[in-house]
Amino acid sequence: MEQDGGKITVTIVGGGLVGALSACFFAKRGHKVRLYEYREDIRTAEYARGRSINLAMSVRARAALAVVGLEGALVREHGIPMRARMIHSRNGERRAIPYGTSEQCIYSVGRKYLNEVLLTAAEKNPNVELYFQHKMVGGDLSKGEINVEVEGSKKQMMVKADLVIGADGAFSSVRKQLMKQPLFNYSQTYIEHGYMELCIPPKKSGDFAMEANYLHIWPRGNFMMIALPNQDCSWTVTLFMPFEQFKSLDTPQKLLDFFNHFYPDAVPLIGEDRLVKDFFESKPSPLVSVKCKPYHVGSSAIIIGDAAHAMVPFYGQGMNAGFEDCHIFDNLMTKHKNNLKKALEEFSDYRNPDAEAICNLAMYNYIEMRDLVNHPSFLLRKKFDMFAHWLMPNFWIPLYSSVTFSHMRYSLCIKNREWQDKVLHRSMYFLSFATILGISAVAYKCQDTILNIYTSMIRSAHQYF
Ligand code: FAD
């Protein structure tokens, strides 16, 4: 299959974040890349879809960007560091809990900007061709063939390559072809929550309306809201809520009552008029979680990113995991000297447990944030974890930190957490046992004194009768 000195031809389906990054990786190796994206080129699109939407980027995505030389430009120069979460209570109280050391922060990066820079970087290579408004509609993946339909024409063309990369997102067409394979496992789950994006504009002075270097979170049990900062000093606010609840807020008055009740401090920041306008101009979007296995077909096709493992966004790891896919696949191409069969097989085997782990962690966070945030023990655990991490930075790594600030395999992050839970449970038993023992010992030792105090208390109580 290999042509002219180990160089192969690659078809990438999808020019989103992961597809565009994957094009950079293959271009860097000198392979011939053709990328097909179904939408128009976002860099020249006449009207941008929606407002500026941003994503939380952490070390996994940054490590992948560093390999293709884009980490500096994209993250350190453009991203806005968020060094702590800022928890907003209903009474307007806010509490900041740092993510860790001063270097441990996540970056808020604009999705459109990120996608534009990645596409431009890919296109700089003479061996990369980008085709927009080209939709993959079918094909024979075992032969490396896909069928592409050009927008506006009913004509289809067949494109053949050594390798097809499916980076076409949660509703992947490439994955639909994989499903025809025997022994292909697949499951998808829609959650009952949808999401809607709102906006907090900059202050009149042009400054951020809230403290900038935080991920703002309004946990309210069944509804949650977060805000990430944008370059233009606005905030993108994302409201997560059951579809039923979205439906019940069907008049401006009901909407304002709801917000004034649950998010009183956010109402003046968004502005009542803007809140009503943005809310009723948009529809809540669904959230889906997808697991499947394997990710490849023979030696000629593979799915990566959301196509392979779409997850609910409650860990802020979807893009990070997708970029890590590109990074891992690149390392496997080196390890197996461009032998596609071996690289694809190992990618499926190695990556699947980790992809499913992060899907599970994201879903678990969704459940935990809904059900546990009102328990004081929840924040207590977060604080304890931070404290123990500060005491023993290499020994006690909290789950959120291992996922967000380390390169530990996602499946190991879960193992690490299980081990910590065990230690904590045992020390809880030990502590309560030791406390009871301690109190008893003190009581025994001081029985005379206690008796004295007791009798004098009874005596003085007598004065009142
Ligand atoms: P996509 O970005 O979906 O791109 C797929 C591309 O393929 C699209 O451009 C599409 O037009 C194209 N395409 C689809 N079908 C075809 C076809 N048949 N032919 C040709 N092209 C096709 N992740 C984080 O890391 N941090 C966050 O803070 C974060 N927040 C999120 C918040 C929300 C509300 C959501 C929904 C997700 C969030 N994510 C986050 C996840 C992140 O958005 C995704 O993981 C990431 O966009 C996946 O990239 P992708 O390239 O695999 O898929």
Ligand code: EGO
């Ligand atoms: C209170 C309750 C504080 C995504 C629950 C923290 C996720 C979970 C969606 C945050 C951060 C990046 C995110 C923390 C917790 C992004 C994230 C977290 C959300 C929602 C998100 C944290 C985009 C659970 N990271 N996180 O610890 O700061 O902990 F709130 Cl709804």
